[in-house]
Structures are given as structure tokens and as C-alpha cells.
Amino acid sequence: MTSFGITNGPVPARLTVGIVSAGRVGTAVGAALERAGHIVGACSAVSAASVARAAKRLPESEILPAADVAARSELLILAVPDDQLADLVKGLAATQSVKPGTLVAHTSGANGIAILAPLTELGALPLAIHPAMTFTGHDEDTARLSSACFGITAADDIGYAIAQSLVLEIGGEPVRVREENRALYHAALAHGSNHLVTLVVDAVEALRASLEGDELLGQQLIDGDPGGVAERVLQPLLSAALDNALRRGPSALTGPVARGDAEAVATHLRVLTDLDPELAAGYRAMSLRSAQRVGAPTTLFDILTETGGDRRE
Numbered sequence: 686m687t688s689f690g691i692t693n694g695p696v697p698a699r700l701t702v703g704i705v706s707a708g709r710v711g712t713a714v715g716a717a718l719e720r721a722g723h724i725v726g727a728c729s730a731v732s733a734a735s736v737a738r739a740a741k742r743l744p745e746s747e748i749l750p751a752a753d754v755a756a757r758s759e760l761l762i763l764a765v766p767d768d769q770l771a772d773l774v775k776g777l778a779a780t781q782s783v784k785p786g787t788l789v790a791h792t793s794g795a796n797g798i799a800i801l802a803p804l805t806e807l808g809a810l811p812l813a814i815h816p817a818m819t820f821t822g823h824d825e826d827t828a829r830l831s832s833a834c835f836g837i838t839a840a841d842d843i844g845y846a847i848a849q850s851l852v853l854e855i856g857g858e859p860v861r862v863r864e865e866n867r868a869l870y871h872a873a874l875a876h877g878s879n880h881l882v883t884l885v886v887d888a889v890e891a892l893r894a895s896l897e898g899d900e901l902l903g904q905q906l907i908d909g910d911p912g913g914v915a916e917r918v919l920q921p922l923l924s925a926a927l928d929n930a931l932r933r934g935p936s937a938l939t940g941p942v943a944r945g946d947a948e949a950v951a952t953h954l955r956v957l958t959d960l961d962p963e964l965a966a967g968y969r970a971m972s973l974r975s976a977q978r979v980g981a982p983t984t985l986f987d988i989l990t991e992t993g994g995d996r997r998e
Contacts, residue, residue, distance in 0.1 A: 755783045890960075
């Protein structure tokens with residue numbers, strides 16, 4: 686069914702690929718695999734948005750029920766939300782639509798291959814291949830995969846070699862994640878990407894409030910639409926901060942917390958509380974963690990916590 690050549694390890698030949706389902710991740714991965722020479726023969730799509738996305742990104746693919754997609758696939762990609770994956774696997778196993786020898790890969794960050802056990806018992810080769818990337822549903826998603834890392838988990842060295850080859854074929858960088866570490870791996874990615882969005886949105890909200898009504902003559906008015914003056918003020922600062930953090934680690938921390946300026950932090954908490962107490966609570970929590978990172982003085986911890994708090998790094 687599936688043939689492998691031997692170079693630096695098992696390398697999948699051109700495969701017939703099935704995608705369940707045609708969401709943002711599934712269609713981006715499918716399009717990337719097609720660019721690498723594989724054939725996405727079928728995909729499942731239920732919502733109108735998924736059907737439209739499949740038609741645009743995978744125009745040669747037939748839209749079929751999930752069981753039919755699985756039955757005709759040599760490589761089956763399960764790209765459904767984490768909370769739907771277990772039920773999908775059980776359903777495919779119950780219909781016995783996955784043939785022995787089929788490569789079955791899911792794109793969930795939180796799960797390894799254990800969740801694929803019902804299909805593994807039927808002779809499928811289980812793989813977890815998670816792109817560490819956020820997806821918008823637009824064409825740039827596929828392009829971004831070529832610069833993304835993928836967390837891969839497999840049952841054995843052959844499985845790892847296959848997962849590694851698939852990722853390399855689409856231009857990504859494979860990173861091995863042990864089965865027992867998938868939850869921690871996923872938590873780290875969610876903490877960095879999702880909370881970064883919350884942090885930036887909070888900063889934009891506070892900056893808009895500080896600038897609104899004082900626009901210079903001819904300057905764009907401050908409003909709630911994205912891409913405005915507040916975002917332009919923050920963009921170079923945030924980009925530099927992210928770059929410094931990734932290249933220099935905790936030593937990239939600057940500002941009043943890093944300096945131990947308790948008076949400035951207290952002032953920040955006061956004005957942010959006046960604007961939005963919940964936003965101020967987020968600032969307090971992040972400042973406390975930053976203070977732990979830099980070993981800030983006791984006076985700063987006293988401001989950030991009612992009892993002085995935990996001063997450990």
C-alpha cells in the first residue's frame with residue numbers, strides 16, 4: 686500500500702492523502718503536502734465555511750464523509766479540534782474504515798499517539814504531527830508552515846523517521862516530543878501565543894485611553910478599530926521586546942520592575958485600576974512573575990502582593 690525508500694531513513698513516496706476535516710489547519714497542511722508532491726484525494730467538510738475553504742485550497746479533492754475519506758487514504762490527517770479527536774478516532778475504528786498500514790496523523794498539540802490506540806489496534810501507523818503555528822484561514826497559512834516547527838510523536842524509530850520526512854518535505858522543522866510531555870509542550874505554546882495576544886490587546890486598550898482626544902492636527906483619530914495609532918506606537922517596541930526575549934532570555938527584561946522601581950509600579954497599578962480593574966489584575970500578575978525572574982527587592986513584592994508574595998525565580 687505505502688512504499689518507502691531508504692536514504693537517511695524511511696521516506697514516504699507520493700501518498701494519497703485524506704483530510705478530516707477541511708478547517709484552517711487541515712486545508713493548510715493538505716495544500717503544503719500537495720506542494721510536496723502528494724495527492725489530497727478527499728477531505729471531509731461539514732460547514733459552509735469548510736466547504737468553501739476546501740474548494741479554494743484543495744480544488745482537486747473530493748468532499749466525502751469522514752469514513753469514506755479514511756477508506757481511500759494512505760496518509761490520513763485528522764485535523765479536528767482537540768475535544769473532537771477522541772470521538773472521531775472511535776468512530777473511524779467502529780466503521781473499520783482505516784485499512785491496516787495506513788499512516789494516521791493528527792495535528793493536536795495536546796495529544797500524543799495514545800489517543801489513536803483504537804486505530805493502531807486495527808493496524809494503522811500512529812503519528813502526532815503538530816504545527817507550532819497559529820492559523821488565520823488565509824493563504825499565508827500554508828506559506829508559514831515552511832518556516833514552522835512541528836512537534837512530532839511516534840511509536841518507534843520508523844514512525845519518527847516517517848513523521849520527520851513528512852515535515853521536512855513541506856519545509857518545516859521537526860521537533861521530537863515524548864508522549865508523556867505532550868501536555869507540557871502544549872501548555873508552553875498556549876501560554877506563549879494565547880497570552881501574548883491578551884497582553885497586547887490589554888496594552889492597546891490602555892494606550893488608546895491615554896491618547897484619545899489629544900490627537901495632533903491631521904492625525905488619525907483614536908478609535909476601537911485595529912491597526913490604528915496605538916498599534917503603530919506599540920509595534921516596534923513589542924517586536925524588539927520579543928526579539929530580545931528570544932535571543933537574550935530573562936536579561937531582556939527592562940522597565941520599572943527590572944529596575945525595582947516600586948513607586949512607578951504602584952502608580953501603574955493605580956491608573957490601570959481606574960481604567961479597568963481586570964486589566965490591572967493582569968498587569969499585577971505579570972509584574973509579579975517578572976519580579977520573580979529578576980529577583981526584585983522586597984518593597985516591590987509588597988506592592989504586588991498583600992503579604993509580600995513568593996520571591997522565588
